[in-house]
Amino acid sequence: MANGKQLLRMTVIVLAIAGVLGFRMEAMGMLEKAADTKGRPDVIMIDTIAKIEKLEQSAAVFKHDAHTKALKDQGMSCESCHKKDAKGDMVLAFNRQGDELSADALKDIYHDGCISCHVESGEKGFKTGPMVGECRGCHQAAPEVTGDRVEAGMDNALHFSHWDSKIIPADAGKDTNCGACHTKQGEEDAWRFNAEFASKPENEAYHAKCVSCHQGLIEKKAERSGPVQCAGCHGKEEVAARKVEEAKTLKAMGELPRLPRKQPDAVLMTAKVEGPAPEKVTGMAAVAFDHKLHEAGVDNCRVCHTQGVNAPMDKSFKAMHDLTSDASCVGCHAVEQKKPECAGCHAQRPVAEAMSGTSASCVACHNVGTDGEPSLELLAAAPKEMRTAVAAEAVAARPESHAMVEVAAIPEFVTIGSIADKYQPSKMPHRKIVLKIMDGIKDSPLAASFHAAPEAVCAGCHHNSPATVTPPKCASCHAKPFEAEGRPGLKAAYHGQCMTCHTEMKLEKPAATDCAACHEKKAN
Known part of the structure; x- marks a missing residue:
């Protein structure tokens, strides 16, 4: 009897374990399926025929990296x-030379x-895809998986790894390898890609040149190559890891070497009137x-040169x-002001208001040719060499560090305490x-140029008053208690200024809402 009960107990345990394992396996399968339905960087919707006639079936869902792995x-x-x-x-086209069919x-x-x-593949014993008659396996009206790609781009660091590479052959008679991708090596009018790719859409040009080159290096068993799978350039995790x-x-390098493209160190920009007399300076x-x-x-470079490095810059006011x-x-510059070390002051001092309310910010940039020679007219018509020299001289004269009181x-x-009620005065x-604040911006060339006056940083809190070490009291403009004459009352002004600054600068201590950290509560 005892053995029978023990056997029954063991049977129940085994069934329970099997049930749990079965549930876990089913759950794992569900998780794997769920993971597969998330956005993938390699998903391509094949709808080539749609350019010729109306599709009879939905576009085919193609997982490129999954197929690349299967082939490998x-x-x-x-x-x-x-x-x-x-x-x-x-050739990027599937199984053809790209001819019109x-x-x-x-x-x-x-x-x-x-x-x-x-x-x-199935006959070889490998996992395979849909067969004849299984149309919905590829042609899905509601795709189980969608494309999710990060934008790939040739940033400076990635560009450096190419032009500094010893694997990419050097140009004939030169110590650069720019000719592997560019028609003219180091010239200011060089095209981004070789001439035969200039007429292609940008995505086709990149894939035709980059992927082909990477694949060629792999076939040659080069020490280093580049990605041939979509995730290598477009996968979130892969790009983040890179x-x-x-x-x-x-x-480790300290700084990235400049791209050898004969670009100037300094450029002089003069504003001109748009219209029938463009030679007239403003x-x-x-x-x-x-x-x-x-x-x-x-x-x-295309962060600023949005139309291409070789296209003329739009130097209009807008x-x-x-x-x-x-x-x-x-x-x-407005984006830079959103950084925590700057946002404490600038969050409550919008760029638009700063620009419209004072000319000080304009003078920080527009300050060449205002006194003596050369005149604005001469600068506008001067040869490139002279303009470059004037620009270099002006840049060299700029302050390297922030002006400081x-x-x-500075009062310690x-x-x-003028409105202290439930709390003690705040010290x-x-x-x-x-x-x-000064320590946070000490290495900022932008702050050094725009905060030319030592008292400029004072205006972050003491706004709408002359920059001075002895600004007027807040109560001069802000009345009690919260709102008066279209401006915050004194209490609202104090709290708005301090709490906003703490929040924008991401200060953990004291927290913006920790009242007692700034002023103790009165005992009575």
């Missing part, structure tokens, strides 16, 4: 699907090529643009001062706060 597992390569042209470059011919190429490969490695390399002083400094602060565009000077002139503490560590 079977000892096959990209040439199983992609032919090579006369120059040996891989009829809809029926395209159907035959895809169906014969894909299904026959699936059959052969960025981490690039950051490590950059830290009267606004010229701008000495520190090209070398800005070049090091962006991921690639293009340079558009607050909504990161490619404009003012718009880019003498520490002794400021007691705020604000004024000097500590100012020095903390």
Whole structure:
């Protein structure tokens, strides 16, 4: 009897374990399926025929990286699907040279090529894809998996790894290898890609050149190559991992070498009137643009040269001062002001108001040609060499560090108690706060140029008053208690200023809502 009960107990346990395992296996299967339905960087919707006639079926869902892996597992390569042209470059079109074909011919190429490969893979014992008659396996009206790609681009670090590479052959008679991708090596009018790719859409040009080159290096068993799978350039995790490695390399190098493209260190920009007399200058002083400094602060040249490096820059007022565009000077500076070390002051001092309320910010850039020689007219018509020299001289004269008020002139503490009610007056560590702000922007060339006056940083809190170390009291403009004459009342002004600053600068201590950290509550 005892043995029977023990056997029954063991049976129940085994069944329970089996049930749990079965549930876990089913759950794992569900998770795997769920993971597969997430966005993938390699998903391509094949709808080539739609350019010729209306599709009879939904576009085919194609997982490129999954197929690349399957081919590799079977000892096959990209040439199983992609032919090579006369120059040996891989053609992106599936199983054809890219010739214009009829809809029926395209159907035959895809169906014969894909299904026959699936059959052969199955016969070899490999996991395979849909067979004849299983149309919905590829043609899905509601795709189970969708494309999710990050934008791939040639940032400065990635560009450096190419032009510094010893694997890519050097140009004939030169010590550069720019000719592997560019028609003219190091010339200011060089095209981004070789001439034969200039007429192609950008995505086709990149894939035709980059993937073909990477694949060629792999076939040659080169020490290093580049990605041929979609995730290598468009996968979120893969790109993030590359960025981490690039950051490590950059830290070890100290700084990234400049691209050898004969670009100027400084450029002089003069404003001109748009219209029938473009040679007439506006009267606004010229701008000495520190090209070398800005070049090091962006991921690639097209951050500013949005129409291409070789296209003329749009130097109109709107293009340079558009607050909504990161490619404009003012718009880019506004983005910089959102950094925690700057946002404490600038979050409550919008760029638009600062620009419309004072000319001080304009003079920070427009300050060449205002006094003596050369005149604005001469600068506008001067040869390139002279303009470059004037710009370089103006850039070199700019302050390297932030102007600062003498520490002794900064009050150590400021007691705020004029409206103390439920709380004790707040003893604000004024000097500590100012020095903390100054320390955060000490390495910023932007702050050094725009905060030319030592008292400029004071205006972050003491706004709408002259920059001075003895600003008027807040109560001069802000009345009690919260709202008066269209402006915040004194209590609202104090809390709005301090709490906003703490929030924007991401200060954990004291928290913006920790009342007792700033003023103790009264005992009564």
